[in-house]
Amino acid sequence: MVVLAASVINKTGKALVSRQFVDMSRIRIEGLLAAFPKLVGIGKQHTYVETENVRYVYQPMESLYLLLVTNKQSNILEDLETLRLLSKLVPDYCPALDEEGICKVAFELIFAFDEVISLGHKEAVTIAQVKQYLEMESHEERLHQLIMQSKINETKDVMKRKANEIDKSKIDKLRSDKGRMIPMPIRLDNGFNDITSALSGEFGSNSGFGSSLDSDTFSKPKARVSAPAPTKGFGMQLGKTQKAAQFIESLKAEGEVIVEDVQQVIAGPSKSTALVTDPIAVAIEERLVVALKKDGGLENLEVQGTMFLTVQKKEDAYIRVQIETGANKGFQFKTHPSIDKELFSQQNILGLKDPNRPFPTGTPSGVVKWRMQSRQESLVPININCWPSVSGGETFVNIEYESSKTFELQNVLILIPLPALREPPIVNQVDGDWRYDSRKSVLEWSIVLIDNTNRNGSMEFVVPPTDSSSFFPIDVKFSAVRTFCDIKVASVNQTQGGNSLKFGGRTQLVVESYQVA
Amino acid sequence: MEKSCSLLVHFDKGTPALANEIKEALEGNDTARKVDAMKKAVMLLLNGETLPQLFITIVRYVLPSEDHTVQKLLLLYLEIIDKTDSRGKILPEMILICQNLRNNLQHPNEYIRGVTLRFLSRLNEAELIEPLIHAILSNLEHRHAFVRRNAISAVMAIYKLPQGEHLLADAPDLIEKILGTEQDLSARRNAFLMLCNCAQERAVNYLLSHAESVSGWGDLLQMVVLELIRKVCRSNPGEKGKYMKIILSLLNSNSTAVMYECAGTLVSLSSAPTAIRAAANCYCQLLQSQSDNNVKLIVLDRLQELKASHREVMVEMIMDVLRALSSPNLDIRRKTLDIALDLITPRNIDEVVMTLKKEVVKTQSKELEKNGEYRQMLVQAIHSCALKFPEVASQVVHLLMDFLGDSNVASAIDVIIFVREIIETNPKLRESIMARLLDTFYQIQAPRVATCALWVVGEYSLSLPEVEAAISTIKQSLGELPFFRVAEDGEVIDSSFSKTTPQSTRGLASHSAPVVASSKRPAVLPDGTYATQSAAAEIAITAPSVSLASVGAAANLRAILLTGDFFLGAVVAATLTKLVLRFEEVQPSKIAVNKAVAEALLIMVSMLRLGQSSALPQPIDNDSVDRIILCIRILLGSDDVIKSVWLKGCRESFVKMIKDKQQQEIEEKKAKAQILHAQPDDLIDFYHLKSRKGMSQLELEDEVQNDLKRATGEFTKDTDSSRKLNRVLQLTGFSDPVYAEAYVTVHQYDIVLDVTVINRTNETLQNLCLELATMGDLKLVERPQNYTLAPEGRKQIRANIKVSSTETGVIFGNIVYETTSVLDRNVVVLNDIHIDIMDYISPASCADVVFRNMWAEFEWENKVAVNTTIQDVKEFLSHVVASTNMKCLTPSSALEGDSGFLAANLYAKSVFGEDALVNISVEKLPDGKLGGYIRIRSKTQGIALSLGDKITLKQKG
DSSP states (O other): OOEEEEEEEEEEEEEEEESSSSOOOOHHHHHHHHHHHHHHHOOOOSOOEOOSSSSEEEEEETTTTEEEEEETTTHHHHHHHHHHHHHHHHHHHSSOOSSSHHHHHHHHHHHHHHHHEEEEEEEOOOOOHHHHHHHTOOOOHHHHHHHHHHHHHHHHHHHHHHHHHHHHHHHHHHHHHHTOOOOOHHHHHHHHHHHHHHHHHHHHOOSSGGGGSOOOOOHHHHHTTTTHHHHHHHHHHTTTSSSHHHHHHHHHHHHHHHHHHHHHHHHHHHHGGGHHHEEEEEEEEEEEEEEEESSEEEEEEEEEEEEEEEEEEEGGGGHHEEEEHEEOTTTTEEEEBBBOOHHHHHHOOOOOOTSSOOBBBOEEEEEEEEEEEEEGGGSSSSEEEEEEEETTEEEEEEEEEEETOOOOOOEEEEEOOOOOOSSOOOEEEEEEEEEEETTEEEEEEEEEEGGGGGSEEEEEEEESSSGGGGOOEEEEEESSSSOOEEEEEEEEETTTTTOOOOOEEEEEEEEEEEEEE | OOBBBOEEEOOTSSSSHHHHHHHHHHHSOOHOOOOOOHHHHHHHHTTTOTTHHHHHIIIIITOOOHHHHHHHHHHHHHSSSBBBTTOOOGGGGGHHHHHHHHHHHSSHHHHHHHHHHHHHOOOOOHHHHHGHHHHHHHHTOOHHHHHHHHHHHHHHHHHHSSTHHHHHHHHHHHHHHHHHHHHHHHHHHHHHHHHHHHHHHHHHHHHHHHHGGGGGGGGHHHHHHHHHHHHHHHHHHGGGGHHHHHHHHHHOOOOOHHHHHHHHHHHHOOOOHHHHHHHHHHHHHHHHHHHOOHHHEEEEEOOHHHHHHHHHHHHHHHHHHHHHGGGGGGHHHHHHHHHHHHHTTTTHHHHHHHHHHHHHHHHHHHHTTTTTHHHHHHHHHHHHHHHHHHGGGGHHHHHGGGGGGGGGGHHHHHHHHHHHHHHHGEEEEEHHHHHHHHHGEEEEEEEEHHHHHHHHEEEEESSSOOOOOHHHHHHHHHOSSBBBBBBTTTOOSSGGGGHHHHHHHHHHHHHHHHHHHOOOOEEEOOTTTTEEOTTOOOOOOOOSSSSSOOTTTTTTHHHHTTOOOOOHHHHHHHHHHHHHHHHHHHOHHHHHHHHHHHHHHHHHHHHHHHHSSSSSSSOHHHHHHHHHHHHHHHHSOOOHHHHHHIIIIIIHHHHHHHHHHHHHHHHHHHHOOOOOOOTOOOOOGGGGSSSSSOOOOOOOHHHHHHHHHHHHTTOOOOOHHHHHHHTTESOOTTTSSSSEEEEEEOOOOEEEEEEEEEOOOSSSSEEEEEEEEEEEEEEEEOOEEEEOOOOOOOEEEEEEEOOOSSEEEEEEEEEEEEEEEEESOEEEEEOEEOOOGTTTEEEEOOOHHHHHHHHHHHOOOEEEEESOOOOOOHHHHHHHHHHOEEEOOSSSHHHOOOEEEEEEEEEEEETTTTTEEEEEEEEEEEESEEEEEEEESSSSSSHHHHHHHHHHTTTTO
16 A cells, blocks of 8 residues: 555656655656556546556546556555545646646645655645645744744843943943053953854854753754844944943844844835835835827826835934925826925925924825826837738737837836737847746737837747737836936925934836837 | 656756756845745756756755745755765765754754654665754654654654664664554554564554554554554464454444455455455445445456455355446446356356346436447346356346347347357247247348348248248348339339440449448458458448338338348348248148249349349449359259258358357366466465464465565566577677677666676777667667776666657667877767567457457558468468467467468557557468468557568568
């Protein structure tokens, strides 16, 4: 009762995924799998095949076979059970039951097979259990991470205390013998090195906190070491005065926060990175909706812009923002209801009506919105021309783009719908890269950057004869760092005192919809 | 032993991932990219790349990764990389991964621990495992069952390693303790399995001390218990008694898998009738309760095995087995009938036939799609029952005769053949069968059935009323004479038919259509001859356009005749002749006899007329004309000799045929029985001397082990060394700087070339490489490697080649090397290696009908003209059979006699399940040589071509 292998193969016997549970040579398993399609009878109402040496138990799945290879003494009832379980699992992990789909999730399938069959023996598992095993969500791991975190914090506290003590002793020593000023820092540095090395030693040797846990790890502490390491660096630089030591403390507290933030950022969309790191961040974002006609000409162009203000800390929330704007013909501006409208229209300053109130902190809040609609063709940042022509038994499609000089476009992606094709189209010539998405049957033409060096570009591809209307609507996606509206932030000042504050900014033009139809 | 391969992933060679790209992605911080890169690395490794430079990158950048998927992929990577050098010693850098593995084993995430333990159970390198032992053992007491179960199987795997007992001396102790406390089913199973494999006595002790609770243990564990019992009993047959109780308690398990396993165990342990009965009962229960066709078929296989070894017990079960007929699947029904037919005895025959009859009636009532085939099967089954026990024939023959008019021709033919046999072997039934046959005669639609029925009528109508009834039935079914009317179309049809030119052109024109219609593919006739089907065959032509006398529903023979089947006409004529001759004997009135003769003559003449007229698209064939004219002659004036030939000779030869058939069956049975006889040196069980009743010695368990070995391909048959040496091929000349010879081993799906390369020069050859290429359906598995060969040194190189279909393949190639003195490369071209198709086909047999179906179906035919020096047809046949490794399907009795003419069918199957059909038709020409053709048909071109080449090559003799 041994399952030799669990495999997914196609109708010609090509092994897409196969997991063997006993030792067997590659040529053997490949031979067995290749022989299988020839052994399957047509119109049979049973799903096993026996040969001289092995038994195949299989289940057809669309154009593929899910297959268990067992020895002939194997218990058929158990094998069928296993097969049934696997046949439910496979579509779960692979929504598209074709070769491409299986190849994409090959490794996930191997992991799943491993959970269902161990060393050739069936495991008593349900689908839900298999999924749980594969998710690997461990309560204990989280708990462990929490414990680790608190240990690290604790250790940092210890470090801080030590640093303080050293500071104190340093000051004492400074007081006692002022004559020896020069050698002191060296000795101090040495002392610090001792402490840090002791600390890292503790991390490395795993004796500090690992012993109290039943499950101590090696990789964990090593990875964690990297987090406090920069703060140690600060510690040595700033550890000159009592005040500085306190600053370290607060910084460390913050540093901790930052570390966590960074982790979140990695998980979240990378867009917001710029916003979060600056204490005050201004983001100008424009969304572009363009509808072009197939035969040239602009149907509609609409620009919607928003300025977001993000204030990180409450202390910095009492501010006014000085804005510089250009001529901006045809733009209509609207401010947030709590913004002082007069101040804005007269001095181009964004401030709250009540100067004693702070801006909301932590989240981006929209302060100004503007909108522009136009039919002026010269405004269009990129024009697409598509010329399908039938010649012989094929349709040649020439596409070219022409970009206006005002913008530098990034990550331009032109999506040309194609009729359902079996094979990717033949691309004769292309500026940039292309890719064919057979699932959506879309040809993706991508140009990383359009600037003054390549304002024009073209592509030619060949497909079987097709109606020219099937290449539309063409979708275009891109982004740019310039906006239609000439607007930027000149300075940010505190409401009281008028000190100017540092701010970060980001300007972005994104395409909401850009269609040639 | 070749390297084992634990996973396969399809790798699209179109998008090669570059090692440095992978490296870059691995070094980065992006987890998703890392996962992708790991996948690519694994795929590249599976594809045969070695990527040695990647290992350090992985150790540095992937090992510390926190991501679970990355860790799992890392384990896969570690699983497939080469961990040893060429001499089998562990690579020093591998020790780097130990630390990571230990961390994983102490990871807070239980799943990471689990998968790492699972990986360890696939690891064979004791050096790597040694430092981890402590960590593995600590996982045995982990809180999560997932970790524990994998830890136990890891312990088992490690203990099983060659050095395992040193690594884990106290493992059995530990595991036994765990088994006592463990609650998780899988973990307990693994623990018990470990004890079974590594410390059998402990397992046995545990089992016996818990014998009472086994029935509540859960199916997984119970399966292992059964495995253990089989294993113990194999090595120590005397102890079976202890376990019987356990097995019996498990036989009532809730899990069908356990039941099945139990039955198998019972059979393997004991041959006592009670045990066998229990097992058979269990199988029958499964047969009924399981709806899955696979299960049913396999259970039927088991029952068949039981039947072979314990017929007496199975006889009692026959009715239970027959219940499987309720399944709609034909395969299941066929197997069931096969089993049942071998089990009939005088005691159960009545019951069986009743059941079969019921099933036949069922096929009548419901119209299911496969009913026809099923009915045919049943008819055949009943037929063979009736042959064995003639007394049942009376019960069924009348029922079956209802099916003479069945639209499924095959089953109708079976019925009529059955009737023909019964009427001869059961004289008591003759009268009733005759009456019945004449009643149902009008329903017969198929020409073949009709001819057979006519023969029966002509042969077995003996008494006056019978003969009269028969003659009138035939007349009626022929309908009004003549068969066509001349006047209406104004066509003149007379003996001067050929003179009227427009008529003949018309005749020609109307010929053309049926020529197309009848240009069916040539077929193999039942006697093995190869023929284009003549008028005797059923040609589906609708009633001809000539205005005909109305065809009554009763006039079935007429309908057939009008389709142009003159073979039937000849049969009708012969039957009438026989009947009239007999009529002469039994009818005292001369007037009545003369009337009958006249009527018969009229019918025959009408048929001839019909045949020669243009009313039918195709004229009568000469054979039929001759036959009908012969009948007319006999009726016009016969002597006693001819009479006795017609009335007795026919019958006698039929009787002889039946006797022959029975003889043959008996001989076959005898031959079978002979195989079952014990060998001279077999152990003899003295029933009376046995301590425990019914416990016989059986070595069945060894089969399990062998079975597994065979399945994994480890098992190689011993071939005698003389044959081995025949396969050594010289690849280069003796005077070449490099001498090479290959020894070719052909396995089932692969060819292994063991090439010995000898450096015949006094220089060191560098970068010596054996480059091979293939033609046909062969594929090289590995890419060639470079070697350095010392002066006069030798090297064994092994190359694996995958075979995917039966075809003659050619392997060719060259040896490339460099010498120190010359910079450019030297090339020695190798002799071609031809792979013989004969290694892939083996004799097989199939039913005549199946053979002919395949013959009609297959696309590829290769026709080889006979050209041989052999003078005798039979000698030629045996020569072809011997040289092609095929089986002759034509029975030897059909090949007897010395007619100077021979037709035979040969059949073989390839290891890939492809069929190869061969038909030989040879005759001895006047000049003493043999002439004729050998035709090969197969589904694929490859076989037909290669087999043809082979025959052309070998037939010279």
